[in-house]
Each structure stands twice: as C-alpha cells, then as structure tokens.
Amino acid sequence: MTLHRIRGGPRLSVDNDRCERFGTCEWEAPGLFELGRDGRLRYRRRVSDEDAERAAAAARCCPMQAIVVRGVPG
Amino acid sequence: MSDGDRIVIAGAGVAGLRAAERLRELGFDGELVLIGDEPRRPYHRPSVSKQLITGAARPVDMTLKSYTELDARWRLGTRATHLDTTQHVVHLPGGEELWYDGLVVATGVVPRHLPGSPRHDPRVRVLRTAEDAAAVRRALAASNKAAVVIGGGLIGCEFAASMRQMGRDVTLVGHARAPLYRFGPRIAASVTELHRQHRAGLAMNTAVRHWISTKETFGLHLTNNQLVVASCVVLAIGSVPAVDWLRGSGLTLDDGVLCEPTLFATGAEDVVVAGDVARWPNLRFDDEPRRVEHWLNAVESGRAAAENLLAGRGQARPFTPLPRAWSSLYEVRLQTIGLPALAEDTVRLADGVTGFVRAGELVGACGWDRPKAMLYWTAELDRRLPAPATTPAPARWSGPEARPAVGTAP
Structure with a gap:
C-alpha cells in the first residue's frame, strides 16, 4: 500500500499569501478550482487519483506558484 | 527519437525543467542531463522584478517544484559553448564533450544592451536573474536617491511598481508614447494613470542623451532636456535569444532557433526547442514562425517539445497553444x-x-x-481560433531495447 492511499489520496492547498486570483488554475483544471464572481478562489481539497494530473497542471501553471499538490500517485 | 539513452537539456529555466519532467512522466528511463549557466536550480523568474527586488522572498523560496521524480544530472553554473549536430555533441567549457541521443534547446534570452550605457558600473543592471535582483538591492541600499528604469514594457512597469511598494522614488524612462503602448491605447492610458496614482515618475517619448556618473549618483540627461538623478539604473528594454553557442551548429538562427510547427529544430533530426528561444509557426494563427516570450509558453512548450522528442520527428504533433500571459502592477x-x-x-x-x-x-x-x-x-x-485537428496521443518512451517504462515500475 502506498503512502497516498493511507492519507486518502491527493490533496490540494493554496497559499493565500501568494495567490493573486488570476484564475489560471480554473482554466487548467475546471471543477477543481473556481474563481467566484466575488473574486474568491474556491477549490477542492481532496481530489481523485484521476484528477491528480490536472491538479499538477494547475500547480505548474500557477503564475504565483501558490498551489501545493500532495500525495500524487506514481 | 527511437533509440539511445541520453537526453541533454541545454537551459535550466522553467522550459528545461518542464521538458525534463515530461520526459520522465512519459517513461523515459535513460540519462537526463540539464545544463544551466546560473548557479541554482530552476526558479520562478517572474519573481525577479517583484518579490526578489522588494525582498518579500528569497531565491530559495522561488525554487520551482517538480511533480515527478526527475533523477537528472545537473550541470549548473555551466554554459554550453557549442553544438555539433552532425556528431550529436554539446561542447562545454574546458573541452568537455557531452554526447546526446536527443537534445532540448531551452537557453532562453539575454537582456538587450542599451548602447552607450555604462554596464561596467555596478549601479547599472539588467533584470533577468536572482543575482541581478540582489545587485539592484545592493545599489538601492547604498543610496536613498531615486531608482530609474529604462523601458516601458512589462518588466519596466513591474520594477517601477516594486520601487513604489518599497517606498522608493522611481522614474520610468521610455521612448514610446506611454508605458505598455503595444497593448493598445486603452491599456496604455490605464497604466499611465496607475503609475501617476502611485507617484511613479514617467518620462515618456524620450531617451537618454548623456550618462553623467558621479561617486554618489547617476545623472541621466534625457533627449527632452530633463535631468534625472538616480541611485541605480535598471535596463529593461527587451531581450535577444541566447543563441551564440549555436553558431555553426547547422541549426537555422534567425531571431531565435527556427523550428517546424512541432518544435523540432530545422536542420537536425534529434533537436527540439522550447521556451523564449524557439521560433516556430503556431498553426492556430498562421504559418509565420514567431517567438513567444511568456512564462506560460515556456511551461507548455517545454512539455510539448519533450513529447515530440520522444515521439520522433515523423510522429510529432504541431504545438498550437493559445498564448497566455499575466503581470501584476500595484x-x-x-x-x-x-x-x-x-x-x-x-x-x-x-x-x-x-x-x-x-x-x-x-x-x-x-x-x-x-x-x-x-x-x-x-x-x-x-x-x-481552434487548434488545427491533430493526431495521436504522446508516445511513451520505448528505449533502445524497448525496456519497460520507468513510470510503470512499482
């Protein structure tokens, strides 16, 4: 059994001190991230293994490098 | 490429890093060598004109993460000196030769020089690397006079905003009518107003006529007869592709490295190009080759170049991104x-x-x-503007003897 299963799958977090709410993450991973009409960023804290790749894409593309993905399989 | 087991990536910026990451994701299990002229691992270069200048972050805070195990050999502080595409060798300082089966060229750009500017003076800097940011901070610390930035593009505007955020006086000198004028008159008017609100000085429609260097300060005599006094001067007047090392390599150098729509370099079978240095036709727009100097393009082209290198020239897919860029000003x-x-x-x-x-x-x-x-x-x-229809998914690496891909190992 791999570590991420023990922890319950990949997890997302966003560093609020860094995030400037450009919304690039929503373009990369709609459904995982959403920039609300109020300008706030909402995101799923736990994602499925299938969504981990999109979560990593959002983290890679974040202009502020504010997204942390933990427990990615593989 | 179809066989061999060493891929060399020349350039350890974000494009080189993302190419390396994608090669491993796709199961390339050979040797991966990254050559970078800076002394540190890839970091978030957009922070140079922002957090690293203001001191809000240190370079180590800006190190880029990899989302897969890279298992790479890093040759940092090392500048590739020459490429020989017939021998498939990258030359390094001291006569070292590094053979490759596949090469990713991702050496980026170098800041453009302003003729007549005293670049030997430590108070005159470009703004490209973490070392540049540190040098500007040292110059700022040595004097409480204003900073001057020459160039009204994104870097110039970001630097001016960073100075105001630090409470420093700053003047932006530009030859255009307004800062960011290439984004059209609406944006230019908005950014002009924004600089005014934050009390950043603007000297537009002008250029430096004379540099007057004294022990304490610089005086810049502008063509509009204005005299600007500065503690340090940042040159932000664009950049040129870092291709000196590729002269005589057989690649086509013409405002960067000329590429096919797939990012394969013209003139070689096993060389792909990524990031600011790549000049390729984005078939989403037309068949005119262009360079795109945006950070997100470096991420996306690094990954696409890696996919195509593994797929081979015959199976490679055109790289057709919708370019995206951002900046924060104030x-x-x-x-x-x-x-x-x-x-x-x-x-x-x-x-x-x-x-x-x-x-x-x-x-x-x-x-x-x-x-x-x-x-x-x-x-x-x-x-x-749809991307033209394309074809197969990225190929997985099937090494010299079709070894099992490393990504599938337990």
Whole structure:
C-alpha cells in the first residue's frame, strides 16, 4: 500500500499569501478550482487519483506558484 | 527519437525543467542531463522584478517544484559553448564533450544592451536573474536617491511598481508614447494613470542623451532636456535569444532557433526547442514562425517539445497553444491571451477587456484586472481560433531495447 492511499489520496492547498486570483488554475483544471464572481478562489481539497494530473497542471501553471499538490500517485 | 539513452537539456529555466519532467512522466528511463549557466536550480523568474527586488522572498523560496521524480544530472553554473549536430555533441567549457541521443534547446534570452550605457558600473543592471535582483538591492541600499528604469514594457512597469511598494522614488524612462503602448491605447492610458496614482515618475517619448556618473549618483540627461538623478539604473528594454553557442551548429538562427510547427529544430533530426528561444509557426494563427516570450509558453512548450522528442520527428504533433500571459502592477492584474501583437485594430469587448483584431478576426485579448472575464474570453478565443485537428496521443518512451517504462515500475 502506498503512502497516498493511507492519507486518502491527493490533496490540494493554496497559499493565500501568494495567490493573486488570476484564475489560471480554473482554466487548467475546471471543477477543481473556481474563481467566484466575488473574486474568491474556491477549490477542492481532496481530489481523485484521476484528477491528480490536472491538479499538477494547475500547480505548474500557477503564475504565483501558490498551489501545493500532495500525495500524487506514481 | 527511437533509440539511445541520453537526453541533454541545454537551459535550466522553467522550459528545461518542464521538458525534463515530461520526459520522465512519459517513461523515459535513460540519462537526463540539464545544463544551466546560473548557479541554482530552476526558479520562478517572474519573481525577479517583484518579490526578489522588494525582498518579500528569497531565491530559495522561488525554487520551482517538480511533480515527478526527475533523477537528472545537473550541470549548473555551466554554459554550453557549442553544438555539433552532425556528431550529436554539446561542447562545454574546458573541452568537455557531452554526447546526446536527443537534445532540448531551452537557453532562453539575454537582456538587450542599451548602447552607450555604462554596464561596467555596478549601479547599472539588467533584470533577468536572482543575482541581478540582489545587485539592484545592493545599489538601492547604498543610496536613498531615486531608482530609474529604462523601458516601458512589462518588466519596466513591474520594477517601477516594486520601487513604489518599497517606498522608493522611481522614474520610468521610455521612448514610446506611454508605458505598455503595444497593448493598445486603452491599456496604455490605464497604466499611465496607475503609475501617476502611485507617484511613479514617467518620462515618456524620450531617451537618454548623456550618462553623467558621479561617486554618489547617476545623472541621466534625457533627449527632452530633463535631468534625472538616480541611485541605480535598471535596463529593461527587451531581450535577444541566447543563441551564440549555436553558431555553426547547422541549426537555422534567425531571431531565435527556427523550428517546424512541432518544435523540432530545422536542420537536425534529434533537436527540439522550447521556451523564449524557439521560433516556430503556431498553426492556430498562421504559418509565420514567431517567438513567444511568456512564462506560460515556456511551461507548455517545454512539455510539448519533450513529447515530440520522444515521439520522433515523423510522429510529432504541431504545438498550437493559445498564448497566455499575466503581470501584476500595484494592485492591478493584467492578463493577455492570444497574440495581441498581430492586431491591426483594437475593440472594447467588455468592461476592462480589450480585443485585438486582425482582418476582422479576434486574435487576442487583454484584461485590466478582470480575471473572471478573461476566463470567459480565453474559452471564447479558443473556440474562435481552434487548434488545427491533430493526431495521436504522446508516445511513451520505448528505449533502445524497448525496456519497460520507468513510470510503470512499482
């Protein structure tokens, strides 16, 4: 059994001190991230293994490098 | 490429890092060598004109993460000196030769020099690396006089905003009518007003006539007869592709490395190019080769170049991104999509969103602090300018003897 299963799958977090709410993450991973009409960023804290790749894409593309993905399989 | 087990990546910026990451994701299990002229691992270069200048972050805070195990050999502080595509060898200082089966060229750009500027003076700097940011901070600390930035593009504007955030006086000197003028008159007017509100000085429509260097300060005598006194001067007048090491290599050098639509370099079978240095035709727009100096393009082209290198020239897919870029100026988020530079005309698409039009067709958009609207317009531009239909999914690496891919190992 791999570590991420023990922890319950990949997890997302966003560093609020860094995030400037450009919304690039929503373009990369709609459904995982959403920039609300109020300008706030909402995101799923736990994602499925299938969504981990999109979560990593959002983290890679974040202009502020504010997204942390933990427990990615593989 | 179809066999061999060493891929060399020349350039350890974000494009080189993302190429390396994608090679491993796709199961390449051979040797991976990254050559970088800077002494540190890839870091978030956009922070140079912002957090690293203001001191809000240290370079180590800006190190880029990899989302897969790279298992790479790093040759940092090392500049590739020559490429021989017939022998498949990258030359390094001291006569070292590094053979490759596949090469990714990702050496980026170097800041443009301003003729007549005293670059040997430590108070005159370009702004490209973490070392540049540290040097500017040292010059700022040595004097309480104003800073001057020459160049009204994004870096110049970001530097001016960073100075004001630090409480330093700053003057931006530019030859254009207004800062960011290439984004059209609406954006230029907004950014001019924004600098005024934050009391950053603007000296536009002008250039430096004389540099007057004294022990304490610089005096810049401008062509409009204004005299500006500065503690340090930052040159932010664009950049040129870092291709010196490729002269005589057989690659076509013409404002960067000329590439096929797939990012394969013309003139070689096993060389792909990524990031700012690649000049390739983006078939989403037309078949004219262009360079795109945006950070997100470096991420995307690094990955695409890696995919195509593994697929081989015959199976490679055209790289057809919808370019995206961003900047923060003071509290305003500026975003562009598409290729605004192609436009003959601009149009107001929505509140704070300017459209860029070529031959009646939307080719780009720019948002003034409108990230939500820009998501809509990104989707809209993606719909209006579809990528030409393409073909197979990225090939997985099937090494010299079709070894099992490393990504499938337990």
